[in-house]
Amino acid sequence: MRGQDWRHPDLAVAAVVVAFGAAAFVATLGFDRVPEALMEGMGPERFPQLVIGTMVLLAVLLGVRALGLSAPALPRIPPMFAATLALLVAAVVVFPHLGLVPTMTAAMVALGALWGERRWHLLVGVALAFGLAVHLLFVRTLGISLPVGPFGFLLG
Amino acid sequence: MIDFLAGAASIMTPELFGIVLLGTMLGVFVGALPGLSGSTTAALLLPLTVTMSPIAAIAFLGAIYCGANYGGSITAILINTPGDPSASATALDGYPLAARGEAGRALGMAAVASTLGGIFSVCVLVVATPLLARFAYNFGPPEYFALAVFGLSMLGAVGGAGALKSLIAGCLGVLLATVGMDLTTGVERFTFGIPDLSDGIGFVPVLTGLFAVAELLDQSTRLDERVERHPLTAAKLPSRQDFRRSGKAIGIGAVMGTAIGVLPALGATTAAILAYNEVRRVSKHPEEFGKGAIEGIAGPEAANNGAVGGSMVPTLALGIPGSGTTAIILAGLLVQGVRPGPHLFNEQPEFLYAVFSSMLAANLIFLCAGLFMAKLFAMITLIPNAFLWPAVLFCSVIGAYAPNQAMGDVWTMLVFGVVGFFFRRHGISPAPLVMGLVLGQLVEESLKQSLIIFDQSWAGFLGRPIALVLFAVTVATLMAPVLLRAARRLGALRASG
Structure with missing residues (x-):
């Protein structure tokens, strides 16, 4: 059947x-x-x-x-699953080299775009604001050190 | 009473009250997001507690738990998608009410019933926890082993294939807890030469992976789903007539929720569904259920928040989690170096009374938030997935990395994200795995100590009455679904023959 x-x-x-x-x-x-x-x-x-x-x-x-x-039968897993997982793996591979906040900010934009968002100004703006908020909360307020990478100077 | 007042006074400091306020608001906010349950919220925010004192950490996580349970009802009512699984029964009548243009009435009842259920359960928590802790004070390793096994066996209480899968996940969690150096012999187990694994698998990366990353991967397969959202003007306090209709439902929900929550492993979702069925059974208007009956919101909401306090009873008194979220709270305390149990209760009662007070405060805070800020929280449902989930990913990676500053933890999170995705796909809840992971060390240590006491003879358990009773209840719990099915078949055969 x-x-x-x-x-x-x-x-x-x-x-x-x-x-x-x-x-x-x-x-x-x-x-x-x-x-x-x-x-x-x-x-x-x-x-x-x-x-x-x-x-x-x-x-x-x-x-x-x-x-x-x-x-x-269980529904097929759509290709978007593999694409999303690949992006996550890529982000984890890259972040020790580029720094956590810059990598994850870029990953936010990339994942949003991968999932179909085309309002670039909004996507980039939200990602930058979120990255800055995370940096202020974890690094400046809670004193947790995160890998900064070559762009660390931008975060002070 | 003096200890309780001392605990209540301790949360009246601006810092601790601020933490409870923040935890409750974050809980309601994130609980209202479909896919982000109370467990996920607690797992995601667990790293923030590393820098807090133990009292602040548990008050924060307890407040998140209370807030998320209420927050889940907002999306259940407005878009028929429970923000938290425990609100799934609320959607059955909440969404039809919203469709009739009465979303404010439904949300108002959800806030009031949740608060009443929550306050009732905190009162039970205040009375029952010390009694249970006193009873358990003289427990030795055999009793703890029996208790932990009983806690894990409750994962099978749901019956059917779901029970078997939950038990398998629980065993997997216990097995994962054995990774790292064996404390008795110093032998490394399942480390495969990876130094990061010598200290065992960290709770935080596993929790973040199983709940947040797995949900993100699951969302990636459902991007084309669209939801119909009903508008909301403002939440309304229930009318006198609504109270008259729902009083009994709130009472049933609060009592059932608290009682079910006390049982290890059975949390708010089971409590809400059972309470919904019971409220419908005793209702004078059962035909209205599913079409927008206000009692259909009141009962499950009182139950799911009642289960919050109930599930904290075994967690705090015995160190055995009462639900998936309390397993995460317990993990948070273990990270802090605090192991809840009867000794903690007898040595630092003010610590636990501070927890009770913070949960009481959280209930009152989300009542105010629910009534005055429901419209704001409802707007959360408008955040597109393409913005929400990348932010969750960001928080997950930070959460996994920050506590130990170890890349291995980030990879662990990713691996468990994939595991969690396939768990969901095959109908396996990740909560049992967490319970197994949290209880694993206790199970192994207490078994080894028991066998040393009994000179390596398992028969020694026969001489411990409390352990025997717990083993008997464990067997009864595991066999109950099979026996019930057999009895039903026998009854059907007799009726037909």
Whole structure:
């Protein structure tokens, strides 16, 4: 049937959780060993393994429950999601070099434009005012130091 | 009583009162923005509290929690989009009232009912928290372990696939709490050679990512949605007739909201929906519900704000969060080096009474703000997404970076933003993960200490009556939906056969 899928979305959730649990369990096997003579009580890997076991058991229950059910496929994720995420990643990569306030001010303009805003004067004006307000609040008032980058002199 | 008066006096300083005022107004302002819930607001503004004293920090976050719950009703009534999930039941009758040109009446009732529910719950908070703290004062590690497990099991109280997913998210949160150096053995766990992870995963970047960045990414997929907005002239005080019709609904909402809020993990949203159903059930005019019944606003609004005070009871008395937002408040206190619980209550009662007083003040502040500034707050809904969300992104990055000045925290925020986006897509609430993360250390430490007390024998729990009762309630909570479904099927079979 169109719009229907034999795979319930919860099956994917269960599969991801089981795979994650398996990877995490393998990671616990790589923890440093504590000499028996020094160890009192549970080893460092025991508690995480207990939690992973519970999580995987719950995921299996979720998967089994979803096996007999059908549900409409989840809507496709529009390309705007990937574009927005790419912009966020780019902003985080750039900000240690350009400074936090200048980068995020530019990111505000770029994200607004990406989301369809074309009133450039308003977009740039709001971003500049917001950037200045953030600088005054966090740096000047709360005394938190933020990376200033090459444009730091503009902020005094 | 003397401690309460001392606490009340402590918030009468201009600095603390200013912080409560600011927190309440920010809460109402941001709570009125669709997509920015009380949890998101608290997560976004958590870094601001790093520079505050512990009393100021919790008063600020408590005021945000109160204000955001009311703020959510503004958009629920005007544009049928709850600013906070706890206002979703308010939209059912609030929006039809606004569509009839009675938005001011609906907003006035929302403000008054929220305040009455909030004040009732603060009164319960003042009485119940010391009693609970006194009861829990002699709890040892086994009781704390049982209590934390009970708190996490309440994530499954909603039943169905949602319960399983919430429990999985809770487990994931507990697992994330194990990242970093094991305090007992000094062994690094899940750090993969990254030095930033040795101290564990920070609360603030996870919270900012799960709530703010995830919502931003979610908004990016819904840019073409348009909302119909109803105009507002001014909020009106409810008339005598409205009060007569809604008195019972406010009473039911306040009591149910407070009671549900006290239970760990069940917050304002559950309280509001259950109260709405109960108010409709006992109403003389159930047919008017969904078409603009004023009681349909009064009940859930009293309930969702009643749940605020209720959810602070286990948070402050036991250190077990009563809701997603109180988990964030608890995280804020942990960042400050303060762990709420019976000891804190007995050692620094004025600290907790200052919290109660600030919440009482927050309720009165948003009543005034709601009645006199509703039109201004309603204008918040006009801010276009292309301006609002970039500003949220800015605040998120600063919030993640500022506390530790670490780039690793910003990447953590981004990763959890993506995780939160896929959580939402698959119907998983991020709140259970936060609860697991906040409770994780307590669960592990109390379990390890218990096993040392019991000489590594799990059977030792059998000799601790309080822990046994809590385990029994945990099992009953987890099995209740299954047993209820089985009983319903059996009943249907009997009826048909």
